[in-house]
Amino acid sequence: MSAAPQHAGRGWRARARAAPGVVRRAWVIAPALFALFFVLPLLGLLLRALTDGDVGAELRSSATWTALRLSVLTATLALLLAVLLGTPLAFVLATARSGWARVAATLLDLPLVLPPVVSGIALLTVFGRRGYLGEPLDGAGISLSFTTAAVVMAQLFVAGPYYLRSAYAGFAAADPRFAGLAYTLGLSPWTTFRRVTLPLVWPSLAGGAVLCWSRALGELGATLLFAGSLPGRTQTMPLAIVAAFESPAGLAGAVSISVILVGFALALLLLIHRYTNAPGAYR
Amino acid sequence: MSVEVAIGGRAGGFEYEVALEAGDELLVLYGHSGAGKTITLRAVAGLVRPARGRIAVDGRVVFDRAEGIDLPPQRRRVGYVVQDAALFPHLDVRGNVLIGVERSAEAARRWAELRHLLEVEGLDARRPQQLSGGQQQRVALARALVRPTDVLLLDEPFSALDEALREGLRRELLRLQRELALPILFVTHDLREAHLLADRIAVMDGGRILQLDARDRVFRRPRSRRVAELTGVRNLWEGEARSGEVIVRGLSLRTPPDSRLRGAVDVGIRAERCNLRRFDPDGAIPENCFVANVVEDLAFGNTHTLTLAPEGAGPRVLAEVAARPYEVLRVASVGRWVVELPADDLQVMPRDGSGG
Numbered sequence: 001m002s003a004a005p006q007h008a009g010r011g012w013r014a015r016a017r018a019a020p021g022v023v024r025r026a027w028v029i030a031p032a033l034f035a036l037f038f039v040l041p042l043l044g045l046l047l048r049a050l051t052d053g054d055v056g057a058e059l060r061s062s063a064t065w066t067a068l069r070l071s072v073l074t075a076t077l078a079l080l081l082a083v084l085l086g087t088p089l090a091f092v093l094a095t096a097r098s099g100w101a102r103v104a105a106t107l108l109d110l111p112l113v114l115p116p117v118v119s120g121i122a123l124l125t126v127f128g129r130r131g132y133l134g135e136p137l138d139g140a141g142i143s144l145s146f147t148t149a150a151v152v153m154a155q156l157f158v159a160g161p162y163y164l165r166s167a168y169a170g171f172a173a174a175d176p177r178f179a180g181l182a183y184t185l186g187l188s189p190w191t192t193f194r195r196v197t198l199p200l201v202w203p204s205l206a207g208g209a210v211l212c213w214s215r216a217l218g219e220l221g222a223t224l225l226f227a228g229s230l231p232g233r234t235q236t237m238p239l240a241i242v243a244a245f246e247s248p249a250g251l252a253g254a255v256s257i258s259v260i261l262v263g264f265a266l267a268l269l270l271l272i273h274r275y276t277n278a279p280g281a282y283r
Numbered sequence: 284m285s286v287e288v289a290i291g292g293r294a295g296g297f298e299y300e301v302a303l304e305a306g307d308e309l310l311v312l313y314g315h316s317g318a319g320k321t322i323t324l325r326a327v328a329g330l331v332r333p334a335r336g337r338i339a340v341d342g343r344v345v346f347d348r349a350e351g352i353d354l355p356p357q358r359r360r361v362g363y364v365v366q367d368a369a370l371f372p373h374l375d376v377r378g379n380v381l382i383g384v385e386r387s388a389e390a391a392r393r394w395a396e397l398r399h400l401l402e403v404e405g406l407d408a409r410r411p412q413q414l415s416g417g418q419q420q421r422v423a424l425a426r427a428l429v430r431p432t433d434v435l436l437l438d439e440p441f442s443a444l445d446e447a448l449r450e451g452l453r454r455e456l457l458r459l460q461r462e463l464a465l466p467i468l469f470v471t472h473d474l475r476e477a478h479l480l481a482d483r484i485a486v487m488d489g490g491r492i493l494q495l496d497a498r499d500r501v502f503r504r505p506r507s508r509r510v511a512e513l514t515g516v517r518n519l520w521e522g523e524a525r526s527g528e529v530i531v532r533g534l535s536l537r538t539p540p541d542s543r544l545r546g547a548v549d550v551g552i553r554a555e556r557c558n559l560r561r562f563d564p565d566g567a568i569p570e571n572c573f574v575a576n577v578v579e580d581l582a583f584g585n586t587h588t589l590t591l592a593p594e595g596a597g598p599r600v601l602a603e604v605a606a607r608p609y610e611v612l613r614v615a616s617v618g619r620w621v622v623e624l625p626a627d628d629l630q631v632m633p634r635d636g637s638g639g
Contacts, residue, residue: 180330183356184363185383186430199373
C-alpha cells in the first residue's frame with residue numbers, strides 16, 4: 001500500500017536534486033517572495049512617511065494622540081466586554097449538549113464573514129436613532145449612535161466573535177473528565193472552573209483575546225456607519241487615517257498617522273508575545 | 284467499610300441495571316466495553332445520575348432516586364482514578380495531590396505518608412509531563428486517597444501502561460488494599476488482570492452483571508455460557524445432563540458432585556484443564572477419557588494449543604499444554620492421545636443462560 005507513494009516520493013526528490021539550480025532555488029524563492037509581499041508595503045509606508053510625511057508633527061499633534069487614546073480605550077473596552085460576556089457564553093455553548101447550542105455557535109460566527117459595513121448597517125437598524133431599540137431608547141433620553149459607546153459596540157460586534165470562537169474551541173476541546181475528577185476531589189463547580197478548566201483553556205482564551213483586541217483596534221467600516229467620525233468622540237485611529245487621506249494633506253498625512261498606528265501595534269504585539277511565552281505563563 | 288449499589292437507567296445507547304455490594308475487598312468489574320462498568324463507577328462517584336436506584340457508601344445513603352437524595356461528588360468521600368486524563372497537566376505533583384484539600388499540617392502529614400506508601404517521594408515539583416506513566420498513576424492514586432476516602436474507584440488505571448509496569452503496580456495495589464482496608468471497585472477488560480487482583484469478580488455484559496462471585500468460583504463455575512465465553516473458556520458444547528453424568532456428542536462424562544442440572548445444558552471446560560495421557564493399546568479407557576488425534580498444534584511461546592478430534596464418541600477439544608510438559612511428553616511426535624476431561628473441571632450450565 002505505502003510502497004507506491006514512497007517510491008514516487010523518492011523519484012520526486014531525486015528529480016528535484018537533479019533539476020537545475022533555478023528550480024531547486026524556487027523552493028526558497030517562492031516563500032521569500034510571499035513574505036516580501038507583506039513586508040514591502042510596510043516598508044513603503046515607512047519610506048513614504050519619512051520622505052513625504054511628517055511623523056514628528058503628527059506625534060506632536062494632540063489630534064493624533066486623541067485618536068490613539070480613543071482607539072486604545074475603545075478596543076480595550078470591547079475586549080473587556082468580550083471576555084466578561086463571551087467567556088461564560090462560550091463555556092455554556094461548548095459544554096451544552098443540545099443541538100440548539102451548536103446552531104447558536106454557528107450564528108455567532110456570522111459576524112466573522114459579514115463585511116464590517118453590513119455590520120454597521122445592521123447595528124443602525126436596531127440601535128440607530130430610528131432603530132427598533134434605538135427609537136424607544138432615544139425617547140428615554142439615551143442616544144447610542146454617534147457616541148463613544150457606539151464605537152465600542154461596533155468593535156464588539158465585529159471583533160467579539162474572534163474571542164468567542166477561540167474560547168469556544170478551547171472549551172470544546174477541554175476534556176470534561178478533568179472537571180468530573182475535580183468534583184470527586186472536593187472542588188466546587190466554580191473552583192473547578194477557576195483552577196482546572198480555565199488554566200486548561202488559557203492558551204485559547206489568550207490567543208482569542210489578542211485577535212479580538214487587534215481586530216477591534218483596526219475596525220473601520222462598522223464604526224464609520226454606526227458611530228461616525230467625530231474627532232474626540234468616535235474618531236479612532238483608522239477613521240483619523242481615512243479623514244487625513246481625504247483632507248488636503250492627502251496620502252502624506254495618512255501615511256504619518258498610519259506609521260504611528262503600525263508602530264504602536266507592533267510594540268504591543270511584541271510585548272504580548274513576550275508575556276505569553278514567558279516562563280510561568282499558562283501553557 | 285462497604286459500598287452498596289442498586290441502580291438502573293440509560294446511558295449513551297444502552298440500558299443498564301446493576302446491583303452489587305462490596306466490603307473491604309477488591310471487587311473487579313470485568314467485561315468488554317459497553318458492558319456498563321464505567322457507568323457504574325461514575326454513578327457511585329456522583330458524576331452521572333441513574334434513572335432509578337440507590338447507592339450507599341459505608342452505610343451513608345449518597346443516592347436514592349425515590350427519596351430524592353443525590354449527594355454531589357464533593358461529599359461522597361470516593362477516590363476516583365481513570366486511565367488517561369489522570370493528572371491535571373497545568374499543576375505539579377504537589378498541586379495535583381493537594382488541589383482539593385485545605386493546607387494544613389494534617390494534609391502535609393497525610394501526603395508524606397502516601398508519598399512513602401506509593402513510592403513517589405522527591406517528585407513534588409515535577410509536572411505530569413515529566414513523570415513516567417507508572418509514576419503518573421501512583422500520583423493519581425495518592426491524590427484519590429489524600430482526602431478521607433470510603434471507597435476507591437479505579438477505571439482501568441493501568442491499561443495505558445506497558446506490561447512490566449502494570450505487573451508492579453498490580454502487586455502494589457494488592458498491598459495497598461490490605462493496608463487501607465476499604466472497598467475497591469476496579470474496572471478492567473483484561474482477564475489476567477481481573478484474575479490477579481480480584482477477591483470477587485462481577486462479570487458484566489450488556490449493562491448487566493451476569494455473575495458476581497468469588498474469583499475462583501467465577502472461573503470454575505460460570506453461571507452461563509456467556510460468562511464462560513467472557514472468562515475465556517474455549518471448550519463449549521451442548522449436552523444432556525442426567526443424574527451424575529452428562530452426555531456430550533455420545534460420550535458420557537461424570538459431572539462435578541455439586542451439579543444438579545438435568546436436561547439440555549451447556550458444558551464447558553477451560554483449555555488448560557484438559558489433560559493428555561499416553562495412549563496404551565492394551566489398557567482400558569478410564570472414566571471421563573476418550574481417544575483423540577491431534578489435528579492442529581499452535582505454538583504461543585510458553586504454551587501450545589492443540590486441537591484434538593475424537594476417534595469415536597466425544598467432542599472436539601482444545602487443550603492447552605505448557606511448553607515444558609509439551610517437550611517432556613514429546614507431543615510433537617505423537618498424534619494419538621487419551622484426552623481426560625476431569626469431572627471437577629467440567630462446567631455444567633443451563634442452556635442459553637436461562638435460569639441459574
